[in-house]
Amino acid sequence: MAGPAWPDRIYACLEAARVRHVAYVPDAGHARLIELAHADPQMCPTVLTTEEEGIGLLLGAHLGGERGVLLLQSSGVGNCINTLALHASVRFPLLMLVTMRGEWAEFNPWQVPMGQATEKVLQAMGVLTWRADQAEDVEPLVAGAADMAFNGEAACAVLLGQRLIGRKQWVK
């Protein structure tokens, strides 16, 4: 079954922005994009043990003159809070693409607390946020966030809503 087209459009945005480093903690919503990054010899994908590792990695890449993106799930935003101080103190391009859990049609109530706090937590740490709930919003929001991150050394997060990603299937 062909998946939705928006992950391919994100990939095109990242390519156009000359993103090399794709740091990620796997998530079903990002599976296609992760696959594309691994298939691209121009990209350097790095699987992390926890999301905040990606912030250090992207800081280091920027010190060395390369661009990157952090792919994570909303729960992983919680893991990043203290490390986001690096962005506030250093100022470097920090582009985060966050797949949401704990909102629309969430089956697992344990996901809800962090899902509901995700955007507030990002904003509290100085990260600019946008939400995409419709497929047609993904490309312009990611392209705009990438512009502000790479041209202005901003921390920019695009939240990819659960309505966009679809209901998680709990029956195999």
Place this chain on the structure above:
Amino acid sequence: MMAKASLDRRAVVAELLQDRDDLLVVTGLGSPSWDAYAAGDHDLTYYLWAGMGSATTTGLGLALAQPKRPVLVLTGDGEMLMGMGALATAALKAPENLTIVALDNGAFGETGNQASHTAAGVSLAGIARACGFPYTTEIDGMAEVARLRLRVHARTSLAFATIHIGKAEHPKALPPRDGVHVKNRLRAALGLQTI
């Protein structure tokens, strides 16, 4: 347990940073930053002042972006313990130009010398080895520190070294806290532009 030597941390870091040439350095927050600054401020040193646990990942990103230069992460046992997962992440990428040094005194020196996990036997070099680091070592003597310095510059392989240091305190030597300035001066030294 094997008897551990107590090398002087400032002497160790001064040795590692001598004739540094094109070496890039990332320091973990706390005493390793003071040690690196005491050895001489340098445009190619990045001092971390927050985000405890991020020294290894910052060094990893830098090593991947600058493969022709040696990259040295200088951190302590406390900072390394907070980011141990990063050793697994670094081992997967295994950049040949990256060396991570943990200055291990078995204590959280900045907060009153409380005993850390390594004092009770946790081996950071052992963890790095188990993660798949192609080279790990535990160092108790200055001659081995000098050999490690040569290995760092040779960019032979990803490496992890625990260096057993004493708890003797030194006067604080505080590097600049302006992260934007230190970032821009490092990038400028690499020929990179600011925004």
